[in-house]
Amino acid sequence: MGIEIETRLSEQIARYLDLAASEAKLTAANMANIDTPGYRAVGMDFEAEMQGALNGVDQGQAARQVQVRAVQGLVARPDGNNVSMDREGLNLAEAQLKFKTGVALLREEYQRVMDAIHADK
């Protein structure tokens, strides 16, 4: 029985962290453009991306580019900008929590490998 340093789970968590960081990046871009005339808020379908990433891990594919899409159903201001401060603030908090969750899980997973390495002591 082999236990690898890079387990399937750690690979999956790594993709999860990447997606959380992508989400934070999109949110930061939206926040930065809160006063840019004509800017439309962008976002991503986290669940679909995560599903794709899980399939990608199983099939040994490299991480793919996140599909960025315009967010629907936001109210645009007269200057054509539809970024909402509250929505972006919430999204950033959510992305941050997702990221921290992923970090905690990854730590746990690496600790497991560490324990296996030190099992004889």
Add this chain to the structure above:
Amino acid sequence: MNLFGLMETSGGAMQAERMRAEVVAANMANAETTRTASGGPYRRQEIVFAANQGDPGFLDSISAASGGGLSGSLAQAALPTLSLPGAPTAAPGVHVAQVVEDSSPPLKRYDPGHPDAGPDGYVSYPDINPLTEMVDLMGATRAYGLNGSAVQAEKGMITAALEIAKP
């Protein structure tokens, strides 16, 4: 995925918002200025933001998603003296595309004793409304704070990522 690029985005936005606040301050300071280097009264300045062109792949998908309306004429009109260094090619944030002068006619006030009074006794004052400026300043402050808290959050994420390696 580069987490530091995130901070660049938010940091650039803070820089742009601070410039907006500076322009507002200049407008309020010059509300009564009747003499400028180019002659005539001071003219109200206004800042124009434009979305950045970030790394090509990411930005293609962003501008495709937002209707491609971001990379238009505004981005090309950057003032060399006022645009942020290297901003248009940096992170997918924002940059100051232009500082435009308000073209509305100056206010005329009758004051024949004023050295800048015209032959009819009227002095041209800049058309600056303190209310407009205060509202603009409030918007700049709020957006600055929003991006500041984004930096805070990103710092938290980077610190958390450092925890992975800790035993």
